[in-house]
Amino acid sequence: MKTNKLCIMRLSKYKSALYRLKSLGFVRIFSDNLADAVEVTSSQVRKDFSIFDISGNKRGGYKIDELIEKINTILGKDELQKVVIIGVGKLGSALMHYTGFEKEGIKIVAAFDIDALKFKHKDKTPVLPLAELPEFVRKNNIKIGIITVPATAAQQVVEIMLPAGIKGVLNFAPIQLRGNDDCQINNVNLEVELENLIYFVNVLIKTKGK
Amino acid sequence: MKTNKLCIMRLSKYKSALYRLKSLGFVRIFSDNLADAVEVTSSQVRKDFSIFDISGNKRGGYKIDELIEKINTILGKDELQKVVIIGVGKLGSALMHYTGFEKEGIKIVAAFDIDALKFKHKDKTPVLPLAELPEFVRKNNIKIGIITVPATAAQQVVEIMLPAGIKGVLNFAPIQLRGNDDCQINNVNLEVELENLIYFVNVLIKTKGK
DNA sequence: TTACTTTTGTGATATTATTCACAATATATA
DNA sequence: TATATATTGTGAATAATATCACAAAAGTAA
Incomplete structure (x- = not known):
């Protein structure tokens, strides 16, 4: 698993964007949408996820709730x-x-x-x-x-x-x-x-x- | 001239380190010392300087005052x-x-x-x-x-x-x-x-x- | 069900950033 | 003055990071 500071920063930003998108009523999301929200490319988003074995559904995108949970786990935010x-x-x-x-x-x-x-x-x-x-x-x-x-x-x-x-x-x-x-x-x-x-x-x- | 955000950030950090070194009584400085202060390599320092045509003296290093002035000019800090x-x-x-x-x-x-x-x-x-x-x-x-x-x-x-x-x-x-x-x-x-x-x-x- | 479309996941490729390595040279020393 | 030494400046090599491009899969529509 190859990580770096920038990648972890992006994970945080994805998460923050996900909370926002969730509050707007979205349930599923595509790498494209997240890329827009964080100003990166969609392949960057998918690459970041693949590094941490986060997977979505081909043609179905990612479930926001799952995504937030997985990112929180990666970031070590399980406890206060x-x-x-x-x-x-x-x-x-x-x-x-x-x-x-x-x-x-x-x-x-x-x-x-x-x-x-x-x-x-x-x-x-x-x-x-x-x-x-x-x-x-x-x-x-x-x-x-x-x-x-x-x-x-x-x-x-x-x-x-x-x-x-x-x-x-x-x-x-x-x-x-x-x-x-x-x-x-x-x-x-x-x-x-x-x-x-x-x-x-x-x-x-x-x-x-x- | 090829620049990027990280490189400019480093220039700021060099400058801040230079002020500190100056206040300690230093007049000249080597890429090595600056590298230590900012936690980068000395070739990084020299490369950054070469991008902006900042030059020192072989074996004599850089004059701190000149260096500060040049960096300030690059950073657009000539005026308030x-x-x-x-x-x-x-x-x-x-x-x-x-x-x-x-x-x-x-x-x-x-x-x-x-x-x-x-x-x-x-x-x-x-x-x-x-x-x-x-x-x-x-x-x-x-x-x-x-x-x-x-x-x-x-x-x-x-x-x-x-x-x-x-x-x-x-x-x-x-x-x-x-x-x-x-x-x-x-x-x-x-x-x-x-x-x-x-x-x-x-x-x-x-x-x-x- | 079948054909069509969309989106993922990821090797291959391209780009960007950093380090290496060493010739050139300024200073110090004898 | 001649010799030794330290340090710069920078192309070349390497490493790190991001993008491309496309096969595979999953959904949609007919």
């Missing part, structure tokens, strides 16, 4: 995923209260910071001292953490998370963090995303000018 | 980039006040919403009615917009932005938005990023178990 956030700044608290995760079975169970003014031990999603992270992570069997601290603190935070048993980090600090064999780190760099967009907009404007 | 945000929810207001953009020459000049309770005409970064977006965009020659509205509203917002003259959209709504020849849309899907991470963490845990 508990996630912690480190860094309760603007972005951190926005993500903390972001409602989009719950429908995907992802729950932010706690946040951590070093600023005592931000501690909220009694809240539904508590904000706790960073020093308590290792114990919390072990007790609650947390695997995933989101980093939303400033770039200068990010590597230090990783050094605390790894021995605590965190296996996956989604890093929003604008610095490329290094994972290891025991921990996967994915970086989401907002500045880079915007710069990228700016580049292609400039290309667009220049080519139009011709 | 004015950006608007549509959707002043949790994520929107976090991005609105996110300080990381300014050092990259990106300025959020206004935000828009449909909820009158959110309007702040007098603020430094005003929150204005969505209806005023087209006029504002034209008057201020805005090219870039960030979408942080719910998925259900995102496509409608795009339909307002395109005729107003927006050329690039960074979309945070969890739905794949479609651009056209006149407008580039890049999607950042937080749910997808997290799901992706969860997948690879599960793979990690399974393989370790063996």
Whole structure:
């Protein structure tokens, strides 16, 4: 089974499109429709599915419900995923209260910071001292953490998370963090995303000018 | 000149690493060092540079200042980039006040919403009615917009932005938005990023178990 | 039932991206 | 100055990814 990051990203996107199509009343779907929704080719869709032995019916397409279930299984979404956030700044608290995760079975169970003014031990999603992270992570069997601290603190935070048993980090600090064999780190760099967009907009404007 | 999105993303990352290395006192840099900082190979770095005719000195490496300047020119960062945000929810207001953009020459000049309770005409970064977006965009020659509205509203917002003259959209709504020849849309899907991470963490845990 | 049409599933092929490998050359050293 | 060494720059080779194209199967219509 040959997979790669892009392929898994597409699976997520297929799923999200499937929920939407389902809510519009569709029961079955063709690779063509999914391809449209996610802006890929229909052979890409079928190839992705074949990698994971997802099969439909020739001429009958795929049953949406089955498809969603299979994709969820592949993505490991059978059980609720508990996630912690480190860094309760603007972005951190926005993500903390972001409602989009719950429908995907992802729950932010706690946040951590070093600023005592931000501690909220009694809240539904508590904000706790960073020093308590290792114990919390072990007790609650947390695997995933989101980093939303400033770039200068990010590597230090990783050094605390790894021995605590965190296996996956989604890093929003604008610095490329290094994972290891025991921990996967994915970086989401907002500045880079915007710069990228700016580049292609400039290309667009220049080519139009011709 | 053959470019692609990944290559441009790497340029941004090189630049960010260069700022860091500069602040540590470095003046010259080798492809090796940059490769380390961004987690790519040194030939990747040199290849990327050669695509844009960036050259260093054999045995002398690259001068950091020149490199930063050249990359900024390529990325179109010669002048301040004015950006608007549509959707002043949790994520929107976090991005609105996110300080990381300014050092990259990106300025959020206004935000828009449909909820009158959110309007702040007098603020430094005003929150204005969505209806005023087209006029504002034209008057201020805005090219870039960030979408942080719910998925259900995102496509409608795009339909307002395109005729107003927006050329690039960074979309945070969890739905794949479609651009056209006149407008580039890049999607950042937080749910997808997290799901992706969860997948690879599960793979990690399974393989370790063996 | 039979012929026709549509859609899947997948090897073969094409395209794109990355790494290799090494000549060219700038700098350092003796 | 001559020699040794490190590093770039880039074609060639390799690897990764996506598309093509078509046989096989399943539905539809007559």
